[in-house]
Amino acid sequence: MPLIDRKAAEIADPQGLTLYPAADLPASLSGPSGVILSPDADLALLAPHLPALAVVTITFPKFRDGRGFTIARSLRQHYGYAGDIRATGHFLPEQFGFLIACGFTSFETPATHGPAQFAAALAAPHQPGQLLRRTLGRALEPV
Amino acid sequence: MALQVITGNRLADGVSVWFAGAEGWAEHVEQACAYAAPEIEAALAQAMPPDAELQVVEIRAVEVVRENGTLMPVAHREQIRARGPSVRADLPAGVWRDPAAPLPPLPTAHSSSPFAGIYRYDEYDRDFLRQRAREFGAMVERRRKGELSEEEFKPLRLMNGVYLQLHAYMLRIAIPYGVLSATQLRQLAYVARHYDRGYGHFTTRQNIQFNWLRLEDVPAALAALAEANIHGIQTSGNCIRNTTTDEFAGAAADEIVDPRLYAEIIRQWSTDHPEFTYLPRKFKIAIVGAGHDRAAVRVHDIGIEAYRNAEGAPVFRIFAGGGLGRTPYVAVKLREDLPVPELLRYCEAILRVYNALGRRDNIYKARIKILIREMKPEAFIKLVEDEYAALPADYCLLTDELVQAVAARFPAPDLPRQDGGVLKAAMLDDRALARWVKQNTHPHKAPGYVSAVISLKPVGGIAGDASADEMDIVADLADKYSLGEIRVSHVQNLVLPHVAKDDVPALFKDLVAAGLAEDNIGLVTDIIACPGMDYCALATARSIPVAQRIAERLAPRQHEIGTLHVNISGCINACGHHHVGHIGLLGVDKNGEEVYQITLGGAADEKAAIGKIIGPAVPTAHVPDAIAALMDAYLAVRAPGERFIDTYRRLGAAPFKDAIYATH
Numbered sequence: 001m002p003l004i005d006r007k008a009a010e011i012a013d014p015q016g017l018t019l020y021p022a023a024d025l026p027a028s029l030s031g032p033s034g035v036i037l038s039p040d041a042d043l044a045l046l047a048p049h050l051p052a053l054a055v056v057t058i059t060f061p062k063f064r065d066g067r068g069f070t071i072a073r074s075l076r077q078h079y080g081y082a083g084d085i086r087a088t089g090h091f092l093p094e095q096f097g098f099l100i101a102c103g104f105t106s107f108e109t110p111a112t113h114g115p116a117q118f119a120a121a122l123a124a125p126h127q128p129g130q131l132l133r134r135t136l137g138r139a140l141e142p143v
Numbered sequence: 144m145a146l147q148v149i150t151g152n153r154l155a156d157g158v159s160v161w162f163a164g165a166e167g168w169a170e171h172v173e174q175a176c177a178y179a180a181p182e183i184e185a186a187l188a189q190a191m192p193p194d195a196e197l198q199v200v201e202i203r204a205v206e207v208v209r210e211n212g213t214l215m216p217v218a219h220r221e222q223i224r225a226r227g228p229s230v231r232a233d234l235p236a237g238v239w240r241d242p243a244a245p246l247p248p249l250p251t252a253h254s255s256s257p258f259a260g261i262y263r264y265d266e267y268d269r270d271f272l273r274q275r276a277r278e279f280g281a282m283v284e285r286r287r288k289g290e291l292s293e294e295e296f297k298p299l300r301l302m303n304g305v306y307l308q309l310h311a312y313m314l315r316i317a318i319p320y321g322v323l324s325a326t327q328l329r330q331l332a333y334v335a336r337h338y339d340r341g342y343g344h345f346t347t348r349q350n351i352q353f354n355w356l357r358l359e360d361v362p363a364a365l366a367a368l369a370e371a372n373i374h375g376i377q378t379s380g381n382c383i384r385n386t387t388t389d390e391f392a393g394a395a396a397d398e399i400v401d402p403r404l405y406a407e408i409i410r411q412w413s414t415d416h417p418e419f420t421y422l423p424r425k426f427k428i429a430i431v432g433a434g435h436d437r438a439a440v441r442v443h444d445i446g447i448e449a450y451r452n453a454e455g456a457p458v459f460r461i462f463a464g465g466g467l468g469r470t471p472y473v474a475v476k477l478r479e480d481l482p483v484p485e486l487l488r489y490c491e492a493i494l495r496v497y498n499a500l501g502r503r504d505n506i507y508k509a510r511i512k513i514l515i516r517e518m519k520p521e522a523f524i525k526l527v528e529d530e531y532a533a534l535p536a537d538y539c540l541l542t543d544e545l546v547q548a549v550a551a552r553f554p555a556p557d558l559p560r561q562d563g564g565v566l567k568a569a570m571l572d573d574r575a576l577a578r579w580v581k582q583n584t585h586p587h588k589a590p591g592y593v594s595a596v597i598s599l600k601p602v603g604g605i606a607g608d609a610s611a612d613e614m615d616i617v618a619d620l621a622d623k624y625s626l627g628e629i630r631v632s633h634v635q636n637l638v639l640p641h642v643a644k645d646d647v648p649a650l651f652k653d654l655v656a657a658g659l660a661e662d663n664i665g666l667v668t669d670i671i672a673c674p675g676m677d678y679c680a681l682a683t684a685r686s687i688p689v690a691q692r693i694a695e696r697l698a699p700r701q702h703e704i705g706t707l708h709v710n711i712s713g714c715i716n717a718c719g720h721h722h723v724g725h726i727g728l729l730g731v732d733k734n735g736e737e738v739y740q741i742t743l744g745g746a747a748d749e750k751a752a753i754g755k756i757i758g759p760a761v762p763t764a765h766v767p768d769a770i771a772a773l774m775d776a777y778l779a780v781r782a783p784g785e786r787f788i789d790t791y792r793r794l795g796a797a798p799f800k801d802a803i804y805a806t807h
């Protein structure tokens with residue numbers, strides 16, 4: 001599936017990237033590596049590996065399953081993870097803004113919703129965002 | 144021999160349609176093709192080509208009988224779909240509106256409510272809502288073109304307040320913390336009159352529901368409402384819903400902290416929350432600040448009680464995991480004395496734990512109440528506290544500056560009038576007025592004023608329904624007597640919050656003229672009833688007719704009976720709060736017959752309790768007799784001035800059980 005960034009531009013994986021399912025993550029990593037998380041992942045177990053991971057991929061089994069949003073925010077806020085957080089699985093262009101706000105930086109677009117639909121979502125005049133953003137300022141944004 | 148027809152609802156307008164073979168979909172069941180059992184599979188295949196979903200949704204076969212040469216479905220629900228609501232013979236099912244008909248200008252084009260003490264929305268807020276209306280229009284377009292499947296579209300439309308019901312789409316509009324200006328009410332009347340069939344239904348969650356929307360009209364209706372700063376955002380779906388509060392907030396004499404300020408902050412924080420919009424299940428927050436719980440906070444996912452600490456600063460008591468539905472629970476207390484700056488942070492911590500761990504495998508076990516019980520409250524509280532402690536220090540901090548910025552947009556109403564004694568004098572020789580004042584007014588913090596409740600429970604009427612004309616009348620009365628402000632109560636009535644005592648006789652006269660002077664607030668005919676099977680796709684029974692029959696039967700004795708909350712739900716989802724009614728009625732289907740389970744002893748206030756089932760379910764026709772017998776038993780044993788609920792608490796169920804089951 002095409003991979004896009006936050007501007008809905010198609011991008012390529014870093015050269016030589018290896019993605020491991022969480023259970024198969026080797027204790028020491030060589031070369032650019034990433035991990036694929038299911039939505040019930042335990043981040044405390046993953047924490048020691050985070051500094052060495054270029055990509056954390058979070059799976060959406062169905063777009064209605066919103067656990068991935070909390071995983072991404074926790075990675076950014078609790079664990080200070082600064083690498084690429086990638087969405088994969090089934091999610092909708094309608095959710096693009098929320099995914100970005102929670103800290104996702106790359107997106108493996110689902111088969112039924114190609115990059116063009118995500119680009120269109122981005123071009124719409126309304127970009128979702130909490131009303132309180134205006135009053136609260138930066139404190140609402142992910143750190 | 145059993146015959147079947149194929150039915151569904153049309154995507155574009157939600158109208159129930161019936162498959163007529165080669166002629167496609169017809170609007171009347173009599174036009175349908177009827178199939179014998181062996182033919183039905185082939186017929187369903189014919190009715191459901193791969194792109195069927197672009198025209199008709201929820202396609203299925205239902206059983207029918209041929210009666211006097213015409214077809215009629217066997218199940219009550221399907222009969223109601225074919226005919227229209229049983230309680231509105233004037234509104235047959237089917238197409239009722241010509242979308243090409245021109246509409247008059249919006250009320251907001253020529254009026255505004257400059258006085259209402261409501262939150263001052265600005266152009267930014269309106270733009271936000273206009274864009275959301277357009278965004279919903281784009282979703283409808285994508286659905287029609289097939290870019291979104293019905294499965295994908297459904298949660299998105301729900302999040303904009305759009306349900307598919309029996310006869311059409313239903314649009315649920317939030318009335319944030321129950322506060323409306325006269326202009327907003329006129330705009331709602333406009334939508335009721337032109338996009339719906341002339342009325343709306345006020346609900347227990349401080350929402351209004353329109354029952355007859357065409358999907359294609361919804362973006363326009365939402366755009367019209369946006370001009371008056373009202374919307375349907377997050378009134379359904381698995382997200383944070385409209386935050387509710389006490390209908391007398393900001394006016395009540397017993398108020399300790401005005402909850403509207405915090406309810407507005409929660410509204411702004413929860414609207415389009417990027418992390419918490421795809422939760423395991425719906426999430427309802429209620430807040431109260433009166434010492435007395437008028438918002439049922441203990442049966443909400445998060446309940447908040449605002450009070451003052453020893454220094455006089457507002458602080459919060461936080462509850463979580465209350466709820467009704469099929470597993471009713473009274474909430475557990477998580478925290479005392481939470482300071483204002485921490486309010487949203489603590490809510491974030493609760494929601495983060497819930498979003499990560501709430502069950503997603505079973506819709507009936509997905510609410511936070513189940514998570515808390517399954518993992519035990521102590522363990523849940525520990526997780527929340529850990530999560531809370533780990534939040535970045537300034538994340539979602541409610542600074543004083545921010546609270547002041549929101550507070551500045553709640554202008555304090557100007558309440559200069561003193562009590563000139565007009566009301567007292569008038570009550571001396573007008574008993575009807577005196578009775579209405581006793582029953583329908585609430586003490587105001589300004590001594591020259593009261594809050595007046597307008598009952599939407601006329602005996603024999605439909606609880607919570609108001610016609611477009613009635614809405615316009617109430618809007619005018621609000622302008623005349625209540626600084627242009629109206630409240631929607633969680634028992635489905637309307638409130639004029641700031642009425643000068645000296646004006647009350649004139650207001651009462653106007654209400655009598657409008658037929659809106661029912662003096663039954665808090666009495667047995669002030670029944671909470673959900674829409675039930677006359678409208679609702681999930682219902683197992685009709686709640687409205689039962690409420691009507693009970694009210695008719697007991698109206699002559701209601702003042703003698705005194706305070707009594709009767710709550711009726713048309714299915715286990717408990718939208719009529721039957722678990723927390725002093726008397727609760729739950730309609731269930733027993734082999735095709737509607738019967739009612741009776742519970743006693745529920746309460747939604749600070750003594751919140753879940754009612755107990757008293758015995759076998761009662762057939763619909765016997766319900767008024769059963770309640771009347773219950774009342775006889777109560778009147779025979781009550782201590783002077785004792786409310787039914789207190790008699791029940793004193794004596795238990797036995798005397799009432801005997802009374803109900805002795806009658807048949």
Ligand code: HEM
Nearest residue numbers: 346347348466467468469510673674679681716717718719
């Ligand atoms: C007519 C369309 C409606 C539908 C399809 C609907 C659906 C539901 C469902 C499925 C539940 C159960 C949730 C659960 O247990 O997890 C529920 C609960 C509830 N609904 Fe409704 N409802 C409707 C109308 C209303 C109305 C008219 C009211 C107000 C009168 C209302 C207020 C509530 C309340 C207060 C609860 C229980 C509190 C809770 O535990 O969430 N609903 N509704």
Ligand code: SF4
Nearest residue numbers: 673679682713714718
């Ligand atoms: S209780 Fe049941 S019948 Fe009544 S509105 Fe809720 S879902 Fe519908």
